Structure formats: structure tokens, C-alpha cells
Amino acid sequence: MRDCAHGSELVWTGAIEEVARLAEAREDGPDANADAELDVLRRLGLLAAPIAPEGRGYRYTFPAERALPALAGLGGADLSVGRLFEGHINVLQLVALFGTEAQQARVRGAVEGGALLGVWGADGSPPFTVENVGDDRLRLGGAKRFASGLGAVSLALVPYSDAENRLCLLLLGVDDIARMEPESWRMRGMRASRSGTFRFEGIEISTDCVVGQPNDYRREPFFMGGIWRCAAVQLGAIERLVSGFVKELHALNRLDHPLQSARVGEAILAARDARLQVEAAVQAVEGGADADLAASLAVFSRLRVESAGLVVIQLVERGLGLAAFAEAHPLARPIRDLSTYLRQANPDAVLLEHARRLAARLPEIFR
Ligand SMILES: Cc1cc2nc3c(=O)[nH]c(=O)nc-3n(C[C@H](O)[C@H](O)[C@H](O)COP(=O)(O)OP(=O)(O)OC[C@H]3O[C@@H](n4cnc5c(N)ncnc54)[C@H](O)[C@@H]3O)c2cc1C
Known part of the structure; x- marks a missing residue:
């Protein structure tokens, strides 16, 4: 095919x-x-x-x-x-x-x-560790959590910090069912992502599993810059919610009410803003723009998608009322999934860090 x-x-x-x-x-x-x-x-x-x-x-x-x-x-x-x-x-x-x-x-x-395949970066309890045990052998310890695709992913890239705090990557087989804790993922949404805990205690591997040099993983525009892909997935869900919202209001004959029309308008504005930010990030990251600038634009697209998603969820819930909370409602699960998946690592710190970086480069983005 x-x-x-x-x-x-x-x-x-x-x-x-x-x-x-x-x-x-x-x-x-x-x-x-x-x-x-x-x-x-x-x-x-x-x-x-x-x-x-x-x-x-x-x-x-x-x-x-x-x-x-x-x-x-x-x-x-x-x-x-x-x-x-x-x-x-x-x-x-x-x-x-x-x-x-x-x-x-x-x-x-x-x-x-x-x-x-999957990238399992978030540390569990205890955190993931790597110990050099000689003869090109490494001993693993600890756990990764929020590891999407437990039982479905067979090879994962697993990052860790070495003694000099450099970020390194391991390519590991992760299909040992006995090491999986899917029950650690009891969430309101994204249930089918099976993002649970995987325990690595006692696994010994060869240094052949080390991918690249220390800190290669941090190279831009692939590291933070790659976040546009996550934003694109979330964007798809936002656009689906807006389409579903319009369809439902239409079926209920409530679309023409001015306040409902205003909600639809606000939802379209938020979704379009999000799409334009993601498209701009894609252009910067994939189009050969300066790597650090591209990474910051990708990060900002993630933040805009997050705020747009939160606004759209609120508008849809307000506009459809209790019906949208019924388990069987076609938009109930997309709303649960999106409100869960929008929670990505440390949005406050990400905003501060990249606000500082972009503030120093305004002439390049306000063209
Ligand atoms: C569906 C789903 C699938 C996932 N799959 C994977 C995966 O396959 N691999 C993987 O590695 N990870 C995965 N993750 C986890 C993801 O990478 C993040 O680790 C996780 O989403 C972090 O969310 P959090 O709300 O706990 O973030 P937090 O960083 O805890 O943020 C929560 C809030 O606290 C604030 N905050 C954070 N730090 C501080 C601080 N020091 N002081 C004050 N405030 C603070 C933040 O700004 C935010 O407001 C997944 C997450 C989801 C939702």
C-alpha cells in the first residue's frame, strides 16, 4: 500500500x-x-x-x-x-x-x-538511573512514568542525565510485561494511550544501546522544536471539537441564537490562532530558520494551542450544557482526552524561558 x-x-x-x-x-x-x-x-x-x-x-x-x-x-x-x-x-x-x-x-x-516506538522521558519513582558496571556494560535502575503505549511500544528512546548533567539517550527493548504498571494510568482522559509506569530495575545492557553523544538530544531545532508535532495532534482535536460544536448546535436548531453564534465565532478564532501558530512553527523548524528561534516559536505554538484548547473546551461545554457531559455524547471523550493531553510539562517555566529569548529577537519575528 x-x-x-x-x-x-x-x-x-x-x-x-x-x-x-x-x-x-x-x-x-x-x-x-x-x-x-x-x-x-x-x-x-x-x-x-x-x-x-x-x-x-x-x-x-x-x-x-x-x-x-x-x-x-x-x-x-x-x-x-x-x-x-x-x-x-x-x-x-x-x-x-x-x-x-x-x-x-x-x-x-x-x-x-x-x-x-516511543520516547519515555518522564522519571518515575524512584527516578531512572544508569550505572556503568565496566566491560561496556550499563546497569539500569528506577522507573519512567507517563510512558505512552505500555504493551504496544516495543522499542523506546529513554533519556537520562549523566554525572555531568548531560542528557543522553538509550534505545531499549521495553516489551517485558512484568515491568509494566498500566494501573498507574488511571486518568480522566487519554485512557487508550496507556501511559503508565515501566520499571527498569536490574536490567543490564551493552553500551551499544547509547544513541549519539551526550547532549545530542538537546540539539535544536529537534528538541524543543519538535514540540510542534505534539501541538499539531492537539490542534486536530481542537478543530474536531469546533466542528462537532457547530454540528450539534445546528441539529438542536440553536446555532442562530446570537450568543451561540458568538461562542462559535470565539471557538473558530481560537482554533484558527492555534493553527496559524502551529503552521508558523512548522515553517520555522522544518524550513531551516535559526534553530534556537525555531525552537522558541515551536514552544510558543504549544502554549497557544494549550490556551486555545482550554477556551474551546469551555465554549463547547457552556454552549451544549449538560448534554456534553453524558458519557455517550460524541464530544464527551474528545473533551476528556484533550483536557488531559493539554497538560504538558511545566508551562509556566516554558513561557518565562522563551518569553525572555523571543523578547531579545523581536525584529526577527515582527517582520
Ligand atoms: C496523555 C499523555 C501522554 C504522555 N506520554 C508521555 C510519554 O510517552 N513520555 C514521556 O516522557 N512523558 C509523557 N507524558 C508526560 C509529559 O511529558 C509531562 O511529563 C507531563 O504531562 C507533565 O504534566 P504535569 O501537569 O505533571 O506538569 P508539571 O510540570 O507538574 O506542571 C503542573 C503545573 O505546575 C507548574 N509547575 C511545574 N514546576 C513547578 C515548580 N517547580 N514550581 C511551581 N510550579 C511549577 C506548571 O507550570 C503547571 O502549572 C505524557 C503526558 C500525557 C498527558
Whole structure:
């Protein structure tokens, strides 16, 4: 089904529609998973579509003009699947950038066989540790939490700080069920993302699992700059909520009431603002702008998407009233998922840090 390196538009459109149908029919209990939806991506070759073979390794070839609609489309169809696919392509890109040919061959073989990948950065309790035990061997300890795709992800990139506080990456097999704690993910939303805890205590690995040099992971515009992909997934859910809101008001014959029309207008404004910020971030990150500036613009797109998402959720809930709180309402789960997924690490610090950076470069952005 792969008629070009990154999946044709037609294949992506069909996949997104099928994921949406499956997700809508899915039970959203505490043990929800997105296995059937991921099988759609697998069957259509879309998990391997963002790469092109090169020697034993591969190149990352997912152009923004295809990646943005794919991520937003999946986010609109189902936020859990969008989140999982976003982590997957993050690994594909990082291993293409920093991995050895052998590491790329490992990842390529895995994804060509239908494997899903993830980046598991958030530390659990106790935090993840890496100890050098000699003879090119490392002993792992501690845990990662909020690790999306427990049981679905088979290879994860796992960051850690070394003794000099440099950020390093390990490529690790993570399919040992005995180490998974899916019950640690009992959340109001994003249940099917299965973002639980994985325990690494006592695992010994070879230093062959180390990807790149210390602090490669921090290189921009791939580190903070890559946050545009997460923002794109969330944007898809925001646009879906606005469309669903209009459809519901129309069906209820309430759309023409001036206050409801005003809510729709505010929701469209917020969604459009968010889209324009994400598109600008994509252009900066993928279009070769200065790496630090591009990273700050990507971070700001994340913050704008967050505020837009919160506004749209409030407008939809106010406009539809109690109906939107019924478990079976078509917008109830997207709202739960989005309000959960919008909670990303430390928005206050991110705003302060990048406000300072952008304030020093205003002539470059106010052109
Ligand atoms: C659905 C979902 C899937 C995820 N999947 C993954 C994954 O696969 N891999 C992964 O690594 N992570 C994952 N994460 C976790 C994510 O990377 C973040 O770690 C997590 O979302 C942080 O959220 P938080 O609200 O706890 O952030 P916090 O940083 O705790 O922020 C909460 C609030 O506290 C404020 N705050 C933060 N620090 C301070 C401070 N020192 N003093 C005062 N205020 C402070 C913040 O500004 C914010 O207002 C996932 C998260 C979600 C929601």
C-alpha cells in the first residue's frame, strides 16, 4: 500500500477515517487500548512510511506538508492514537539523526515488522538511573512514568542525565510485561494511550544501546522544536471539537441564537490562532530558520494551542450544557482526552524561558 516513501495523501485520509470509526466505537474504560487503531496504521504501512532505507539504516523522510495533516488528522480522529504516532515518529527522527547504522538497522527492522516506538522521558519513582558496571556494560535502575503505549511500544528512546548533567539517550527493548504498571494510568482522559509506569530495575545492557553523544538530544531545532508535532495532534482535536460544536448546535436548531453564534465565532478564532501558530512553527523548524528561534516559536505554538484548547473546551461545554457531559455524547471523550493531553510539562517555566529569548529577537519575528 506504500505508493510513496511517506504514505500517499489518499492512504492517510483513509487511515484517519478508519481510526476515527474504530475509536468512536471503542469502550473507554480503565483498560482501554488503541490496538485496533494502531493495526490500521500497521496494515497500511504507515508506521514505516516516514523512513526510506539507506544502506542497512534509513533516512527520516516525513516532510512537514505530509506530517502536519497526518498528525492533526490523527489527533482529530483519536488523541490517544495521535499521541502514540507522534512519539513513534520522534524516535524515527532522533535515531536517523544521532543513531549508528546498526541502531538504525535495529529500528528499521522493527518498524518494518510493524513495531511501535516511543520516547519515555518522564522519571518515575524512584527516578531512572544508569550505572556503568565496566566491560561496556550499563546497569539500569528506577522507573519512567507517563510512558505512552505500555504493551504496544516495543522499542523506546529513554533519556537520562549523566554525572555531568548531560542528557543522553538509550534505545531499549521495553516489551517485558512484568515491568509494566498500566494501573498507574488511571486518568480522566487519554485512557487508550496507556501511559503508565515501566520499571527498569536490574536490567543490564551493552553500551551499544547509547544513541549519539551526550547532549545530542538537546540539539535544536529537534528538541524543543519538535514540540510542534505534539501541538499539531492537539490542534486536530481542537478543530474536531469546533466542528462537532457547530454540528450539534445546528441539529438542536440553536446555532442562530446570537450568543451561540458568538461562542462559535470565539471557538473558530481560537482554533484558527492555534493553527496559524502551529503552521508558523512548522515553517520555522522544518524550513531551516535559526534553530534556537525555531525552537522558541515551536514552544510558543504549544502554549497557544494549550490556551486555545482550554477556551474551546469551555465554549463547547457552556454552549451544549449538560448534554456534553453524558458519557455517550460524541464530544464527551474528545473533551476528556484533550483536557488531559493539554497538560504538558511545566508551562509556566516554558513561557518565562522563551518569553525572555523571543523578547531579545523581536525584529526577527515582527517582520
Ligand atoms: C496523555 C499523555 C501522554 C504522555 N506520554 C508521555 C510519554 O510517552 N513520555 C514521556 O516522557 N512523558 C509523557 N507524558 C508526560 C509529559 O511529558 C509531562 O511529563 C507531563 O504531562 C507533565 O504534566 P504535569 O501537569 O505533571 O506538569 P508539571 O510540570 O507538574 O506542571 C503542573 C503545573 O505546575 C507548574 N509547575 C511545574 N514546576 C513547578 C515548580 N517547580 N514550581 C511551581 N510550579 C511549577 C506548571 O507550570 C503547571 O502549572 C505524557 C503526558 C500525557 C498527558
